[in-house]
Amino acid sequence: MGGRIVTIKENPLLALKQAVELLGGQHGAARALETRQGSVWHWINTQKRVPANLAIKLEKATDGKVTRHQLRPDLYPSEEVS
Numbered sequence: 001m002g003g004r005i006v007t008i009k010e011n012p013l014l015a016l017k018q019a020v021e022l023l024g025g026q027h028g029a030a031r032a033l034e035t036r037q038g039s040v041w042h043w044i045n046t047q048k049r050v051p052a053n054l055a056i057k058l059e060k061a062t063d064g065k066v067t068r069h070q071l072r073p074d075l076y077p078s079e080e081v082s
């Protein structure tokens with residue numbers, strides 16, 4: 001079946017996983033966010049959204065490689081959208 005490929009820009013969970021990988025795993029991400037590793041695990045494994053304030057912290061921690069727009073498009077729409 002010719003399914004469409006979903007990119008990080010379209011999928012907040014993929015964006016979160018990318019950010020976690022860039023920060024050295026769940027423990028590294030938790031340290032960068034000043035939260036618990038269990039919280040990071042919860043967001044990934046229950047497909048819960050990253051809290052808005054932590055989406056901004058993740059963007060900064062990854063030097064903008066993963067953006068708040070990718071993590072929370074419901075709150076931070078892409079700058080391309082007017």
